Amino acid sequence: VIKDRIPKGYRIPEIDNKIRKARCKEEAKLLSDAKRAGVKTPVLYDVNLEDKAITMEEIEGVMLKEVIDDDLAFRLGGEISKLHSSDIIHGDITTSNILFSDGKLVFIDFGLGRYSQLKEDKAVDLLVLKKSLQSIDYNLALRYFDLVLKGYGDESILNAIHDIESRGRYTH
Ligand SMILES: Nc1ncnc2c1ncn2[C@@H]1O[C@H](COP(=O)(O)OP(=O)(O)O)[C@@H](O)[C@H]1O
Ligand SMILES: [Mg+2]
Incomplete structure (x- = not known):
């Protein structure tokens, strides 16, 4: 599964870029920290900060x-x-x-x-x-x-x- 964050048109592009990059990074970190805490989460495959995209395991459920x-x-x-x-x-x-x-x-x-x-x-x-x-x-x-x-x-x-x-x- 690829989860990406699309630009918010109402933000100044440079700021929007920074926010989406930070949120993407934070989400990936939380995902892996949660796994370390013993909670089941999708396996993280890739974080692409240019595309603001997280690639992760697809959970069948x-x-x-x-x-x-x-x-x-x-x-x-x-x-x-x-x-x-x-x-x-x-x-x-x-x-x-x-x-x-x-x-x-x-x-x-x-x-x-x-x-x-x-x-x-x-x-x-x-x-x-x-x-x-x-x-x-x-x-x-x-x-x-x-x-x-x-x-x-x-x-x-x-x-x-x-x-x-x-x-x-x-x-x-
Ligand atoms: N790793 C995954 N495996 C299977 N389904 C997923 C996965 N990640 C997201 N989904 C599906 O996509 C939907 C939206 O993803 P989510 O991460 O909840 O994004 P949003 O922030 O838009 O709510 C989820 O409710 C779920 O149905
Ligand atoms: Mg959701």
């Missing part, structure tokens, strides 16, 4: 939203916890950006990812997932999200999540 159940929700929490233990914030954990292949959860699309040690950033990462689950089914989402947090296994994240939810927004 289905989107998590098509197959999610209690067990997968719990396992998903464990995988996210591995990312967060390495201070990797995925940035867009949705049930379309996680594939299910060969009995495993595979994380793709680190295009909005970054690094952070902050509990609050990790909580926001999880809340993006909660929102995505709610687009499948509101009541199931609450159960799945509880299981995700069980699998995540760090009770101290709960306070951060409740703080953000009580502020009623995901960013600060």
Whole structure:
């Protein structure tokens, strides 16, 4: 699979070029750091900063939203916890950006990812997932999200999540 970033016409070309190059580099780094953290991600074959293109392994599988159940929700929490233990914030954990292949959860699309040690950033990462689950089914989402947090296994994240939810927004 080749993922490239097309120019944004509303930006000054020189700046647009720099931004796309930096994001491309960052996405490739996050992809390989995630693998090092023990999470399954596509194998990175090539990064072409001139074309702003990442070439990676094609994962044959289905989107998590098509197959999610209690067990997968719990396992998903464990995988996210591995990312967060390495201070990797995925940035867009949705049930379309996680594939299910060969009995495993595979994380793709680190295009909005970054690094952070902050509990609050990790909580926001999880809340993006909660929102995505709610687009499948509101009541199931609450159960799945509880299981995700069980699998995540760090009770101290709960306070951060409740703080953000009580502020009623995901960013600060
Ligand atoms: N390595 C891959 N293997 C299989 N399918 C992929 C892979 N990377 C991306 N895709 C498919 O392409 C879609 C878009 O890629 P993604 O990285 O999520 O880009 P975007 O930032 O545009 O959302 C994904 O939702 C997925 O269906
Ligand atoms: Mg995507």
